Amino acid sequence: MKIEELDDLVIIDNFEIEGFIDRKKFCSKCKNSLVYYEDFDTYFCPKCNEWNEKKCSDPECDYCVNRPEKPLAFK
Numbered sequence: 001m002k003i004e005e006l007d008d009l010v011i012i013d014n015f016e017i018e019g020f021i022d023r024k025k026f027c028s029k030c031k032n033s034l035v036y037y038e039d040f041d042t043y044f045c046p047k048c049n050e051w052n053e054k055k056c057s058d059p060e061c062d063y064c065v066n067r068p069e070k071p072l073a074f075k
Helices: none
Strands: 002-008 009-012 015-026 035-038 042-045
Touching: 002 015
Parallel strands: none
Antiparallel strands: 002 009, 009 015, 015 035, 035 042
16 A cells, blocks of 8 residues: 655555645554545544444534545455
8 A cells, every 4th residue: 555645645555635644643554554535524443434423413424424435445
């Protein structure tokens, strides 16, 4: 897996997302740095392809309502 950061983009195997790599936050499973995914206002582990936080309980939350099951749909 190739992960790059360019300005306000994180590029994971040619898949671009708005966000950044947070080198101070780590996955509890694999200890990889977490990535902040701006579209969904949350962090995820690109290696495990899992969200770091659960969806909120607000049915009208613009971030959580449209959040996919996995952060990286191509994996």
